[in-house]
Amino acid sequence: MPSQPIGNQIVFKGFEGTVENIETRATTIRTYDGRRIVIPNSELFTNAVTVNTAFDNRRLEYDVGIGYGDDVDVAKQLMLDAMLSVNEVLKDPAPDVLVMELAGSSVNIRVRWWIHPPRRIDDLQSRDKVITAIKKKLVANGIDLPFPTQQILFHDQTDLVKVKYQSLAGSAIHFFYLLKSVSHKMATIR
Numbered sequence: 593m594p595s596q597p598i599g600n601q602i603v604f605k606g607f608e609g610t611v612e613n614i615e616t617r618a619t620t621i622r623t624y625d626g627r628r629i630v631i632p633n634s635e636l637f638t639n640a641v642t643v644n645t646a647f648d649n650r651r652l653e654y655d656v657g658i659g660y661g662d663d664v665d666v667a668k669q670l671m672l673d674a675m676l677s678v679n680e681v682l683k684d685p686a687p688d689v690l691v692m693e694l695a696g697s698s699v700n701i702r703v704r705w706w707i708h709p710p711r712r713i714d715d716l717q718s719r720d721k722v723i724t725a726i727k728k729k730l731v732a733n734g735i736d737l738p739f740p741t742q743q744i745l746f747h748d749q750t751d752l753v754k755v756k757y758q759s760l761a762g763s764a765i766h767f768f769y770l771l772k773s774v775s776h777k778m779a780t781i782r
Contacts, residue, residue: 597611597614598611598612598613598614599611599645600643600644600645600646601643601644601645601710601711601712602621602641602642602643602644603641603642603644604621604631604635604636604639604641604642605635605639607621607623607629607631608623608624608644608712609621609622609623609624609627609629610622612628614633616633617632617633618630618631618632618633619631619633619636624712644710644711644712644715645709645710645711647710648708648709648710649682649685649706649707649708649710650706650707650708650710650715651685651704651705651706652704652705652706652707652715652718652719652722653702653703653704653705654702654703654719654722654723655692655700655701655702655703656671656700656701656702656703656726656730656737657695657697657698657699657700657701657737657738658698658699658701658730658735658736658737658738659698659699659735659736659737659738660698660699661736662699662735662736664691664699664701666733666735667701667730667735668689668691668701670726670729670730670733670735671689671701671703671726671729671730672687672688672689672703673729674722674725674726674728674729674730675687675689675703675705675722675725675726677725678705678718678721678722678725679721680707680714680717680718680721680722681705681706681707681718681722682705682706682707682708685706687703687704687705687706688703688704689701689702689703689704690702690704696740696741697738697739697740697741698738698740703722703726705718705722
């Protein structure tokens with residue numbers, strides 16, 4: 593028998609849901625979008641299974657990008673305050689905020705927090721509230737939330753235009769001579 597008791601929420605090979613039934617040959621899970629998945633127990637014995645509800649608490653994380661001109665320490669404190677204002681976020685273990693990357697258009701900061709219980713619905717609800725609280729707090733305090741940008745530099749294309757024009761003009765002249773040659777041959781045939 594697999595070690596996923598009925599009611600546990602698991603992830604297995606791209607499927608995620610709640611264990612509904614365990615039989616001799618197969619385990620049935622109900623996905624969060626209302627599908628039933630039947631997994632052979634031999635598969636559960638020989639492959640990795642993530643049990644999201646194995647422990648009382650679960651840590652979640654989300655990356656937030658701020659502008660390069662913003663004060664990182666101020667932004668980190670604002671994010672921490674925003675997380676602590678959400679009821680679903682546990683105070684112990686405490687949430688934390690870590691700079692993760694100096695990216696192309698932002699300084700990426702990871703926020704991490706714990707929830708109880710660790711069910712999928714609690715994950716989604718706390719994620720919604722945490723991200724909303726962080727965005728509101730940062731915007732209210734003038735912290736930039738940049739989106740990816742790309743700089744495009746144009747060089748002087750005058751020479752390129754001349755070459756294309758000359759090429760087109762040459763094609764037109766070539767086409768004219770081709771037509772003249774064809775009409776001369778047609779006249780000769782008559």
